Amino acid sequence: MAAPVVTCTCRTCLKARVTLERIFNVLDTYGWLLDSYVVDFFQEQLWKKLPNSWKTTLQTVSPDEFGKWLAGDISCSRVWPLSLLTLRQIAKNLQLNRDYQNDENVWRCNGRKKSENNSENFVLECKNEGLHDSRKKHNLFLKHVKIKKRHEIQQIARVCADCAQESNAECIVDVGAGVGHLARSLAFKYVLHVICIEQDALLSQQARKWDKELLVSLSKYLPDLPVNMPQHISIKLEDIDSDLSETIKDIRRTFSDNFHLNKKKSGFGIVGLHPCGDLAATLLRLYTSQCETRFICIVGCCYMKLTLKNPADVSNGYPLSKYLSSFTKHKKLSYTALEVACHAIESYCDKLKTGNYEDLIVHAYRAALETILVKQNSQLRHTQVRNVKVTKPISFEQYCMAATADFEPNLRPKDSDLQNPQIKCYLNQWRQIVIFGALRTMIAPLVETVVLLDRFLYLSENNLTPILKPVFNPRLSPRNFLLLSMKNTKQSRS
Structure with a gap:
């Protein structure tokens, strides 16, 4: 049974609330920035909605200067509006710090006595390096893996191995496993029993192929390697009516049949490297409701795919915590706010500071195209167009042709539309759109903070000590916060 809901009064949980x-x-005052669609920039005259003092200053600011100011560059000598300065500082103070190299940025619930759970220090140390420490053997694990994924796997695999050791769990369930890069690290490098749950059967098929390849390569160096091949299950893990008991039975049966583990060793850890949308909430419910689950280790993503229903709905993706569910005055987040929260402010600032932002003109192109489409037919508002990446300078005409290539010929923009003086006036305002986007990016981390602290409090309310910390380089992996919890021995066996 799930643990009773409690209100933790430790300093961290109080701070979270x-x-x-x-x-x-x-967000009551400035949330409209996040709720706005940039494609409506001209339709809704979004620039005019900014405070007058902001408009007066920002219309003379170049994107690179604004990028430096946004990043806190003290060389910016301009006199900025006080309300804008205040908003930047408040956003910085309230958002979770994304610096993964500073252990002071860890949020840890201290509601239970340290003697009940000794995970306080080990998760920061990550000393478990696995069996294969030579560079040549280490490189075998990097085959087929892109730089971003390498960085993520190296960090999260170590944490999972430490959690497994600390919680006496030999088994891991990797949900949303994809082609199994993380699972291979856990199975071959850390000698853990791993079940991969992935809804795409083709990805599971590819994972099995690469599992065999790695086993052959490692066997050349370690012929007596005690490895249990990862087991891949192609199912979609859903949280229907919140009854996940059948899923638990399937997991236990797989561990028993393939790894020959007895019931005493049926406990397992849950790992999710960027579970999309509601899947993260499903994993958290699975962890809190089932005694077999020993620990959970997830890094979420795709917040805009969260189900935002009535808090009483058991399949709700957000909010999860009782605190936010009862926080009736403010708790709603829009799709656009959640979507912009998935971008990296660091990368956006880098683009602006270095003057490497001309590819962002595509946002002005899309907003100008929107005015043409809506004028032609109001039902075309927010119509999906082809994604056109500006890797080299292209004209507005070229963009429109590519973006509307799937449209019926009579719905595509006409030459007269493209040459309209009003459209050319819009396109000349592309730097304003870049700065407007930067304003949204400045406060977007507040939205991610809401989602993550909601999950943090959910675990705390279920008497399961959560830890929240940045573990990845945000420039490589924008969603870089790890949410971790580990049950004590009594909890996991009760």
């Missing part, structure tokens, strides 16, 4: 309340107070 206060932070959430203050964030929603900020």
Whole structure:
């Protein structure tokens, strides 16, 4: 049975609740920036909605200067509006710090006595390096893996191995396993029993192929390698009516049949490297409701795919915590706010600071195209167009041709539309759109903070000590926060 809901009064949980309340107070005033669609920039005259003092200053600011100011560059000598300065500082103070190299940025619930759970220090140390420490053997694990994924797997695999050791769990369930890069690290490098759950059967098929390849390569160096091949299950893990008992039975049966483990060793850890949308919430419910689950280790993503229903709905993706569910005045987040929260402010600032932002003109192109489409037919508003990446300078005409290539010929923009003086005036305002986007990016981390602290409090309310910390380089992996919890021995066997 799930643990009873509790209200933790430790300093961290109190801080989380206060932070959430203050964030929603900020969003009361400036949330419209996040709720706006950039494609409506001209349709809704979004620039005119900015405070007058902001418009007066920002219309003379170049994107690179604004990028430096946004990043806190003290060389910016311009006199900025006080309300804009205040918003930047408040956003910085309230958002979770994304610096993964500073252990002070860890949020840890201290509601239970340290003697009940000794995960406080080991998760920061990550000393488990696995069996294969030579560079040549280490490189075998990097085959087929892109740089971003390498960085993520090296970090999260170590944490999972430490959690497994600390919680006496030999088994791991990797949900949303894809082609199995993380699973191979856990199975071959850390000698854990791993079940991969992936809804795409083709990805599971590819994973099995690469499992065999790696086993052959490693056997050349370690002929007596005690490895249990990862087991791949192609199913979609859903949280229907919140009854996940059948899923648990399937997992236990797989561990028993393939790894010959007895019931005493049926406990397992859950790992999810960027589970999409509601899947993260499903994993958290699975962890809190089942005694077999020993620990959970997830890094979420795709917040815009969260189900935003009535908090009483058991399949709700957000909010999860009782605190936010009862926080009736402010708790709603829009699709656009959640979507922009999935971008990296660091990368956006880098683009602006270095003057490497001309590819962002595509946002002006899309907003100008929107005015043409809506004028032609109001039902075309927010119609999906082809994604056109500007890797080299292209004209507005070229963009429109590519973006509407799937449209019926009579719905595509006409030459007269493209040459309209009003459209050319819009396109000349592309730097304003870049700065408007930067304003949204400045406060977007507040939205991610809401989602993550909601999950943090959900675990705390279920008497399961959560830890939240940045573990990846945000420039490589924008969603870089790890949410971790480990049950003590009594909890996992009760």
